[in-house]
Amino acid sequence: MEDNFSELALNAKKASKQIAVLSSEVKNLALLNIAKNIEANKAKIFEANKADSDSAKVLVEKGEITQSTFNRLKLDENKMRDMIQGVNDIARLEDPVGKVLLKRELDEGLVLTKISCPIGVLGIIFEARPDVISQVSALAIKSSNAVILKGGKESVNTNKAIMAVIKEALDNTENFPKNVLNQVFTRDDVAEMLKQDKYIDLIIPRGGNKLVKFIKENTKIPVLGHADGICHIYIDEFADIEKAKKIVIDAKTQYPSACNSVETVLVSSKIDDSEFRSALESAGIEIILTPESWHKEYGENKLSYKRVDSIEEAIEHINNFSSGHTESIVTENYEHAKLFMNSVDSAGVYHNVSTRFADGFRYGFGAEVGISTNKTHARGPVGLEGLTIYKYTIEGNGQIVKDYAEGLKSFHHKDIK
Amino acid sequence: MEDNFSELALNAKKASKQIAVLSSEVKNLALLNIAKNIEANKAKIFEANKADSDSAKVLVEKGEITQSTFNRLKLDENKMRDMIQGVNDIARLEDPVGKVLLKRELDEGLVLTKISCPIGVLGIIFEARPDVISQVSALAIKSSNAVILKGGKESVNTNKAIMAVIKEALDNTENFPKNVLNQVFTRDDVAEMLKQDKYIDLIIPRGGNKLVKFIKENTKIPVLGHADGICHIYIDEFADIEKAKKIVIDAKTQYPSACNSVETVLVSSKIDDSEFRSALESAGIEIILTPESWHKEYGENKLSYKRVDSIEEAIEHINNFSSGHTESIVTENYEHAKLFMNSVDSAGVYHNVSTRFADGFRYGFGAEVGISTNKTHARGPVGLEGLTIYKYTIEGNGQIVKDYAEGLKSFHHKDIK
Numbered sequence: 001m002e003d004n005f006s007e008l009a010l011n012a013k014k015a016s017k018q019i020a021v022l023s024s025e026v027k028n029l030a031l032l033n034i035a036k037n038i039e040a041n042k043a044k045i046f047e048a049n050k051a052d053s054d055s056a057k058v059l060v061e062k063g064e065i066t067q068s069t070f071n072r073l074k075l076d077e078n079k080m081r082d083m084i085q086g087v088n089d090i091a092r093l094e095d096p097v098g099k100v101l102l103k104r105e106l107d108e109g110l111v112l113t114k115i116s117c118p119i120g121v122l123g124i125i126f127e128a129r130p131d132v133i134s135q136v137s138a139l140a141i142k143s144s145n146a147v148i149l150k151g152g153k154e155s156v157n158t159n160k161a162i163m164a165v166i167k168e169a170l171d172n173t174e175n176f177p178k179n180v181l182n183q184v185f186t187r188d189d190v191a192e193m194l195k196q197d198k199y200i201d202l203i204i205p206r207g208g209n210k211l212v213k214f215i216k217e218n219t220k221i222p223v224l225g226h227a228d229g230i231c232h233i234y235i236d237e238f239a240d241i242e243k244a245k246k247i248v249i250d251a252k253t254q255y256p257s258a259c260n261s262v263e264t265v266l267v268s269s270k271i272d273d274s275e276f277r278s279a280l281e282s283a284g285i286e287i288i289l290t291p292e293s294w295h296k297e298y299g300e301n302k303l304s305y306k307r308v309d310s311i312e313e314a315i316e317h318i319n320n321f322s323s324g325h326t327e328s329i330v331t332e333n334y335e336h337a338k339l340f341m342n343s344v345d346s347a348g349v350y351h352n353v354s355t356r357f358a359d360g361f362r363y364g365f366g367a368e369v370g371i372s373t374n375k376t377h378a379r380g381p382v383g384l385e386g387l388t389i390y391k392y393t394i395e396g397n398g399q400i401v402k403d404y405a406e407g408l409k410s411f412h413h414k415d416i417k
Numbered sequence: 418m419e420d421n422f423s424e425l426a427l428n429a430k431k432a433s434k435q436i437a438v439l440s441s442e443v444k445n446l447a448l449l450n451i452a453k454n455i456e457a458n459k460a461k462i463f464e465a466n467k468a469d470s471d472s473a474k475v476l477v478e479k480g481e482i483t484q485s486t487f488n489r490l491k492l493d494e495n496k497m498r499d500m501i502q503g504v505n506d507i508a509r510l511e512d513p514v515g516k517v518l519l520k521r522e523l524d525e526g527l528v529l530t531k532i533s534c535p536i537g538v539l540g541i542i543f544e545a546r547p548d549v550i551s552q553v554s555a556l557a558i559k560s561s562n563a564v565i566l567k568g569g570k571e572s573v574n575t576n577k578a579i580m581a582v583i584k585e586a587l588d589n590t591e592n593f594p595k596n597v598l599n600q601v602f603t604r605d606d607v608a609e610m611l612k613q614d615k616y617i618d619l620i621i622p623r624g625g626n627k628l629v630k631f632i633k634e635n636t637k638i639p640v641l642g643h644a645d646g647i648c649h650i651y652i653d654e655f656a657d658i659e660k661a662k663k664i665v666i667d668a669k670t671q672y673p674s675a676c677n678s679v680e681t682v683l684v685s686s687k688i689d690d691s692e693f694r695s696a697l698e699s700a701g702i703e704i705i706l707t708p709e710s711w712h713k714e715y716g717e718n719k720l721s722y723k724r725v726d727s728i729e730e731a732i733e734h735i736n737n738f739s740s741g742h743t744e745s746i747v748t749e750n751y752e753h754a755k756l757f758m759n760s761v762d763s764a765g766v767y768h769n770v771s772t773r774f775a776d777g778f779r780y781g782f783g784a785e786v787g788i789s790t791n792k793t794h795a796r797g798p799v800g801l802e803g804l805t806i807y808k809y810t811i812e813g814n815g816q817i818v819k820d821y822a823e824g825l826k827s828f829h830h831k832d833i834k
Contacts, residue, residue, distance in 0.1 A: 017736060017760065017762065020759070020760070020762065021759045021760055104780070104781060106774075106779065106780070106781065110770065110774075112780055112781075117762075119792050119793065120762070120792055201792040201793070202792070202793055216637070217637065220633070220634070222639065222791075222792075222793045222794075224793075240815070242815075243814075243815035246815055246817055247815060247817060249817075250817035250818055250819050251817075251818075254817070254818050254819045254822065255818075319434060337812075341810050342437070342438045343434065343437070343438055345434065345437070345534075345537070345808075346808065347808060347809060348808065348809045348810070348811070349808055349809075349810050350810065350811040350812075350813070351810070351811070351812045351813065352812070352813045352814055352815055352816075353527065353811050353812075353813035353815070353816045353817075354816065354817045354818050356817070356818035357523075357527075357811055357816070357818060358809075362523065362818075362821070362828060363521070363523070363529055363809070364521055364523065364529075364828065364830035374639075374806075375536050375537055375618040375619070375639075375806055376536065376618070376619055376639045376641075376793070376794040376806060377639075377793040377794040377806075379806050379807060379808065379809075380807075380808070380809045381809075389791075389792055389793060389794075389796050390796060390797075391762075391763065391764060391765065391766055391796065391797070392764060392765045392766075392775075392780070392796075392797045392798075393758050393765070393766050393767065393768070394765070394767040394768070394770050394774055395754075395767075395768045395769070395770075396767070396768065396769045396770035397660075397769055398657070398659075398660035398663055398664060398769055398770070399769075399770045399771065399774070400663055400664060400666075400667030400668075400671070400770075400771045400773070401667055401668075401671050401672075401771050401773035401774060401779075402667050402671045404779070405671065411779065411781065413781035
């Protein structure tokens, strides 16, 4: 088991070097082939998914998994169409690899270039939703990374079927290297994955709070993602109350289990909030005035509610209790909006809009691999750019440092547009 | 001890929120004041350094520390001038915070902005060189980060004296927040620092391989830096041998203990290397034909030497044994150069120049906090940009996601220049 995993990870590393130099044309052709092959094999995938959902139905009846888990693993024509569309969309995006980020002549005939390149091998761990496989595979291919995927055990038949269809498409794509996409299945595999810091460069967990926390605490490999989504909305003394109602109701009820839905509303004590509260309650929101914790993520139509005496108190509360995901201020006062947006230390800081806008598609990134609350590498919705890093190249003609150290030559550092 | 450290870290976190919103003017004034105060207190610093170097001299005689450690901790007029100059230089650089990285109208009146911001609290751990304190303090201030510094124990008096002079300058700078700069002194402090993932956002170790490895293995906080510098030069079959001699001799002898000096030379078996080897030996380089390990970092005028049958073999050797720092190819064949630069997975990949160019000052970054071999966040020489991350803001006028989800409104994603 352990040896097998190391071998798989080593082969993924080797594959990552091959896909790193693959042309955009071959990568895009591979993506189009994947989309076509999913279309052609829909029946096979639905069949595998029926096996999973039949078993899952029994587990729901026994109370071992939730109805929401069942809903996420069950595929339908809409999800299938979105899977195919998603892969085709990624084929059309700009190649994130090989972009010149900086070009500078250090001295005559000595040119520095900062150029984007893939990270290497990604470890992706996700729960329930089998449609993640095609999305993540497409993102990895487009960004020239190899990937090791571990999906939820409830959808194992679907996961295998989708991956088989994807791999068949890659086998039929000329010059596409082997071992770029890899799938593992067990909890032991996850434990092994977290140890492979020699071969795996980045772990991206997509799933519940518990899964993400466990992973962050058990690996030396960098982890990109978010455990909690404790988003705040502050209703300022200068708020337009109609906007406040509309925004909070949207941020709570439009999709309560989303990570970017609001969990805590802070309301200036300088305003009469009776009408505002009634509106929330009429919209079916339960207002919790004494929450068990200000860190609470409800995931349903409930929210923690607090009166604050000043914008400074609101900012301090948020910086203490937020998970660093997304926060919004409702105010007509520009200075207050500016202070809030500068001072709140979260991936997204909004003025007069719903927190639910925190999403790669809404930002126009075309696709997202997840939302990060990290303070390094990538923050907020992460698209293809977050799956790349860069290298520096220098092209010269025999230059040596001694000449510069001894003053025979000197740098002139001219940026080249 | 433990409680004290948590309190210090918490205060640093609070200070990080204050310096995050400090104007460029106040930050630059603080830097100029620091430079002036170092100049005004040179005698005090030299006096403290004399105490350290007197003790260190005894340790050198006893064989407990190396002459090179002694040299690094001993200050002289040149180092003092460089310290002052370094701080003034950083004052003149562009503010890395508040830069607009992307501005996009998602829909009419709904504007997304990606804006650079500080990371938060940096933990910097370094050995021997007390002049690092002013440099790192200046970089932290300029990038609006708070910092907790731990220097080498051999220079503790100098470290305290320099920090006192810097803090005095900050106390005399109007509106500069308290607790931005913090210094700790013991091994226990380092152990505590590595645990503070709640308050410290990034650890930057500057020092030997052992120190960096220990830190990477003992913290959940992201670490930016490099443990090893095992740099390679490949002499291709199409190399200009005169260039090859010049480049390898520079990369090995100009400063053999630097992390960017060459450790392994790979030579195409298709060329007669007798003249090349003689030239290296004449330059005082010892050629090791059977190294104990291809991972060896000599730090002196020795190098591992291997014949390879093809450029592919050279690339594979490098990708297996390199530390991912900097590698160079010597060739007059453009296709080979291109293949090498695309396929070698290191922070720096050069063509016909010495590996010794891998340096933030030589790249024109003005200052560097270190060189990273990470595959995420920042790679290669890290300047001020590597000490920042970004946040996304959205400014709107009451927009909610429901309208877009239900098709009443739609995104148009227009970038604003």
